[in-house]
Amino acid sequence: MSATVEETTELAPRLPADNLRRAVRIGICGLGTVGSGTVNVMARNGEEIAARCGRPVEIVQVGARRDNAACDTSKLNVTREIFDVADNPDVDILVELIGGTTVARELVLAAINNGKHIVTANKALIAEHGNELFAAAAEKGVTIAYEAAVAGGIPIIKSLREGLVGNRIQWLAGIINGTGNYILTEMRDKGRSFAEALAQAQELGYAEADPTFDVEGIDAAHKLVIMASLAFAMPLAFDKVYTEGISGVSSEDIRYADELGYRIKHLGIARRTEHGVELRVHPTLIPQRRLIANVNGVMNAVLVNGDAVGPTLYYGAGAGAEATASAVIADIVDVARTLEAKPDQRVPAAGVAEGSQAGPQVLPMDEVVTSYYLRISAHDKPGVMSQVAKICSDQGISIEALIQHEPAEGEALVPVVILTSRAKEARLREAVAQIEALDTVEGEVVRIRVETLG
Amino acid sequence: MSATVEETTELAPRLPADNLRRAVRIGICGLGTVGSGTVNVMARNGEEIAARCGRPVEIVQVGARRDNAACDTSKLNVTREIFDVADNPDVDILVELIGGTTVARELVLAAINNGKHIVTANKALIAEHGNELFAAAAEKGVTIAYEAAVAGGIPIIKSLREGLVGNRIQWLAGIINGTGNYILTEMRDKGRSFAEALAQAQELGYAEADPTFDVEGIDAAHKLVIMASLAFAMPLAFDKVYTEGISGVSSEDIRYADELGYRIKHLGIARRTEHGVELRVHPTLIPQRRLIANVNGVMNAVLVNGDAVGPTLYYGAGAGAEATASAVIADIVDVARTLEAKPDQRVPAAGVAEGSQAGPQVLPMDEVVTSYYLRISAHDKPGVMSQVAKICSDQGISIEALIQHEPAEGEALVPVVILTSRAKEARLREAVAQIEALDTVEGEVVRIRVETLG
Numbered sequence A, B: 001m002s003a004t005v006e007e008t009t010e011l012a013p014r015l016p017a018d019n020l021r022r023a024v025r026i027g028i029c030g031l032g033t034v035g036s037g038t039v040n041v042m043a044r045n046g047e048e049i050a051a052r053c054g055r056p057v058e059i060v061q062v063g064a065r066r067d068n069a070a071c072d073t074s075k076l077n078v079t080r081e082i083f084d085v086a087d088n089p090d091v092d093i094l095v096e097l098i099g100g101t102t103v104a105r106e107l108v109l110a111a112i113n114n115g116k117h118i119v120t121a122n123k124a125l126i127a128e129h130g131n132e133l134f135a136a137a138a139e140k141g142v143t144i145a146y147e148a149a150v151a152g153g154i155p156i157i158k159s160l161r162e163g164l165v166g167n168r169i170q171w172l173a174g175i176i177n178g179t180g181n182y183i184l185t186e187m188r189d190k191g192r193s194f195a196e197a198l199a200q201a202q203e204l205g206y207a208e209a210d211p212t213f214d215v216e217g218i219d220a221a222h223k224l225v226i227m228a229s230l231a232f233a234m235p236l237a238f239d240k241v242y243t244e245g246i247s248g249v250s251s252e253d254i255r256y257a258d259e260l261g262y263r264i265k266h267l268g269i270a271r272r273t274e275h276g277v278e279l280r281v282h283p284t285l286i287p288q289r290r291l292i293a294n295v296n297g298v299m300n301a302v303l304v305n306g307d308a309v310g311p312t313l314y315y316g317a318g319a320g321a322e323a324t325a326s327a328v329i330a331d332i333v334d335v336a337r338t339l340e341a342k343p344d345q346r347v348p349a350a351g352v353a354e355g356s357q358a359g360p361q362v363l364p365m366d367e368v369v370t371s372y373y374l375r376i377s378a379h380d381k382p383g384v385m386s387q388v389a390k391i392c393s394d395q396g397i398s399i400e401a402l403i404q405h406e407p408a409e410g411e412a413l414v415p416v417v418i419l420t421s422r423a424k425e426a427r428l429r430e431a432v433a434q435i436e437a438l439d440t441v442e443g444e445v446v447r448i449r450v451e452t453l454g
Helices: A033-044 A046-053 A082-087 A103-113 A123-140 A156-163 A178-190 A194-203 A218-231 A251-259 A321-337 A384-394 A425-436 B033-044 B046-053 B082-087 B103-113 B123-140 B156-163 B178-190 B194-203 B218-231 B251-259 B321-337 B384-394 B425-436
Strands: A024-029 A057-063 A093-096 A117-120 A169-175 A262-273 A276-287 A299-306 A310-317 A369-379 A399-404 A413-420 A441-450 B024-029 B057-063 B093-096 B117-120 B169-175 B262-273 B276-287 B299-306 B310-317 B369-379 B399-404 B413-420 B441-450
Touching: A024 A033, A024 A082, A024 A321, A033 A046, A033 A057, A033 A321, A046 A057, A046 A321, A057 A082, A057 A321, A082 A103, A093 A103, A093 A321, A103 A117, A103 A123, A117 A123, A117 A321, A123 A218, A156 A169, A156 A218, A156 A299, A156 A310, A156 B156, A156 B321, A169 A218, A178 A194, A178 A251, A178 A262, A178 A299, A218 A262, A218 A276, A251 A262, A251 A369, A251 A413, A251 A441, A321 B156, A369 A384, A369 A425, A384 A399, A384 A413, A384 A425, A413 A441, A425 A441, B024 B033, B024 B082, B024 B321, B033 B046, B033 B057, B033 B321, B046 B057, B046 B321, B057 B082, B057 B321, B082 B103, B093 B103, B093 B321, B103 B117, B103 B123, B117 B123, B117 B321, B123 B218, B156 B169, B156 B218, B156 B299, B156 B310, B169 B218, B178 B194, B178 B251, B178 B262, B178 B299, B218 B262, B218 B276, B251 B262, B251 B369, B251 B413, B251 B441, B369 B384, B369 B425, B384 B399, B384 B413, B384 B425, B413 B441, B425 B441
Parallel strands: A024 A057, A024 A093, A093 A117, A276 A441, B024 B057, B024 B093, B093 B117, B276 B441
Antiparallel strands: A169 A262, A169 A299, A262 A276, A299 A310, A310 B310, A369 A413, A369 A441, A399 A413, B169 B262, B169 B299, B262 B276, B299 B310, B369 B413, B369 B441, B399 B413
């Protein structure tokens, strides 16, 4: 290479004309946002991708029920029968971009059965059926790559599975749903209510007409179990994630959090403990000084703490046509490079060699230990605070910070805001039930978990 | 795998007893900070690393001129002759952790010549001799891995070379020297002078007795060219990096930057332009709202902008025994996994297949276009500003923001702070020379480049 330094004048890399490796042949199923983005980026950056891959990458077939004006398919071989792609003997890698978990599962299983490698952006498919699919792929000696399933274009799967492989990962915490982060950012920056911010997100196309999947944390839970399975080398355990959405977060709580030096983010958290792995998605107060507290709008970020490396953070676009295509193409190149290699020369789909996974112990939510933000609506009478403090103390919980303002003009109720010490979830729930039962307290106590991420 | 979910009770992954792949045999040269960190992490996390790697990883020899109390070598085969490791027929991978560019180069070449793969944490070696070493390795069909050479434990090499492979990368900007970032952070947070902050860094062991390498940007330049070579698929061009240190940054400039909404960071910047690649290391004003502006202390971060993925950021510890060991081990596992694979099935050391690199065009610094922060010491007389504005205007430079305070009690000189429009470096230098020649201006004009990183 050193000999050719002065001879090359190309500004972009290019596969040499005498390259002998045959093209890797891709079949893409699905021409929605990600599918069209993938077709466009591969067309635009094709030469550079081939140079990096060491061989040409060709789209030999596209399976899609309809065309998409966002990409030009006039030069592509398009079929309306997506299962044709799984059966096409010319296809080396099937790229599953149709979404959903029923047809997608069948399609992927059919392709695996035909000896094809799989690249997918489908978080629900991997989170819910990954254990089955990985086993089927291992049996056939093919691989399943799913970088695009988590946090869009951020190479977090690769980082967890390869980049941090020397570490015992202790915990990770991620802002892994852009819609939810956009809503919380708008609520904080513009003082909007949840409903107003959601409507705004829907208008901008960031949120679906039915936003449940995003705002209630199901999408984040899918991504969290995928990351946790790699971080802790355990099977995917989607049904064991504790999930709490952001629809109950009020702009009042965001203001109080600010006052205490915190931001409220919707986090997916996975933590290794002696008794099992915590898997939880919920609104969380985090100190403003943490980098991840300053990740705003639709952007995603994942903070990973390894025993050797310490904290590392990965930030970028968590969705979007080309950001997700970036991850799909990275997977295609990984698979293409090792197409003819032996199965054990590839990075295993589950992150560890077969038969090596750790147990699936997930810590029940009652056993999780963390701190809490509590907002209590109390009558402005003497003695309320001592009652609350006594209840907490009886459960082994101490009060670390407190905000109590004067009642607003003409208001009988005052909000009392508390930050607690670390306590078991079950203890906290008991304390909250007792506080709610007090005569001097009205309605439900707002409870948001607090993580220092330090 | 799904079949064994309920049967496994291990909390950590473990290679199954019936694993048939032979151990990969490591020879480590150098037992300094990183060497001892690597030995310690491999001992502590050995079982998990083997499970992830799919085969045992054994340290079969260590070459070190002396022992290091930081790690236990009593069970290791230690030689005082490091070249023994390069000649040891039992060694598959030589891990070069001795540093420097003379003996290290000979050692690596000797090992390559003996058909061994190389893992190195040596940024100077790769930046200055990488082109030669990669060519030698390609000829022998072995690989050179160097994740630990840039930004410690952050998997930035892997992200650039594999994770973002679908992108045409447009630019990257990194805080890639922890010592310099610690000094600038101390200067801002505590109002310290450069000299005071440097002394503090030396006391804490963050800076060497001779800090030139860190504070003058040579270390950052090494890391920058390595990242640029991967981002733009071009040969390593260390001799073409423009380098400016932070010893000229004053706490006064940090305060003015704050007032304007900026932070001063020592950045390594590489940018693709139509006329060549910019390669430059210098103090830089960046908007406070950018995530990277809030990376403080000894931490590192790299912001990478790809045409498909948009901006992504990678953050973590840029140095330290175990953080760097994390990267060394990730490389070992990568190489171990593909030990028996064909050379073209591995990720190429230079990031592209041989013969595919782009030209080495580096844009001369005079041609670089950016904005500037200027601080002028002017006599408090009418007309100064119109003279300065006229000079800038004649060079096609406009003034975007200005700070001019009252002169301090008893001071004849007032500081005038200007943010300029984007301009070619050559034009700006000409303008500065003319401003310095004005009768109404005293001394040198302070000039710091400004990047929006948007």
